[in-house]
Amino acid sequence: MMQRYSTIKLVPGAGLSLPVVASEAVKALHFIYAQKKIPFALAFPSYAVESGSDRKTLGDQVQVFTADESGLNVILDSLEVDDLLRSFVHPGRIRKVPENWSGRWAAYVRFRIPNNNVREILPEYCKKGHAKVREFRTKKAEVLPFLHYRSTSTGQKFAIHVEKKVYDEPLQAAGKPDSFGLSRTMSICALPLLESA
Numbered sequence: 001m002m003q004r005y006s007t008i009k010l011v012p013g014a015g016l017s018l019p020v021v022a023s024e025a026v027k028a029l030h031f032i033y034a035q036k037k038i039p040f041a042l043a044f045p046s047y048a049v050e051s052g053s054d055r056k057t058l059g060d061q062v063q064v065f066t067a068d069e070s071g072l073n074v075i076l077d078s079l080e081v082d083d084l085l086r087s088f089v090h091p092g093r094i095r096k097v098p099e100n101w102s103g104r105w106a107a108y109v110r111f112r113i114p115n116n117n118v119r120e121i122l123p124e125y126c127k128k129g130h131a132k133v134r135e136f137r138t139k140k141a142e143v144l145p146f147l148h149y150r151s152t153s154t155g156q157k158f159a160i161h162v163e164k165k166v167y168d169e170p171l172q173a174a175g176k177p178d179s180f181g182l183s184r185t186m187s188i189c190a191l192p193l194l195e196s197a
Helices: 018-036 069-080 115-120 124-141
Strands: 005-009 041-043 063-067 089-091 106-109 148-149 157-169
Touching: 005 018, 018 063, 018 089, 018 124, 018 148, 041 106, 041 148, 063 069, 069 089, 106 124
Parallel strands: none
Antiparallel strands: 005 063, 005 089, 041 063, 106 157, 148 157
């Protein structure tokens, strides 16, 4: 259970747009996880629909949730020593998740689009269905916000689309977030929908 959180303010500048700053912040958190192995989950309290559009935006804040204060301190300390991010990422104080939260919950799910290469290994009768699923998910992804990422192992660039799902009650089974702090379709980590602070 995620017991502590900090709201990080994202500030664009020096030629870096807000989506790029958000991407760099999440990339840094991913690297911290790889080094320190501290599980964390992310929330985007200002996730919203852009005015005059159907597109959604992650907004100018990210909340980092951890199981305990010591783990969150390690993560925030690691962010502070990152020279690139220091000007663009401003962590807030550590707060305790309210006990017996009775408000709404949200999960920020990594939205995947099936790869074209998968069709090569599918039986013939599945290929048509796979193409329709890929077309549907590609269309849906057009309005979702995404993080820019470049793999350090392969050098490949890709987008990590993020879909927000809201729940009126906590889920019976809590899933575990991935190494980016996001839920997966089959492993939902719902977090209290807290005001930014």
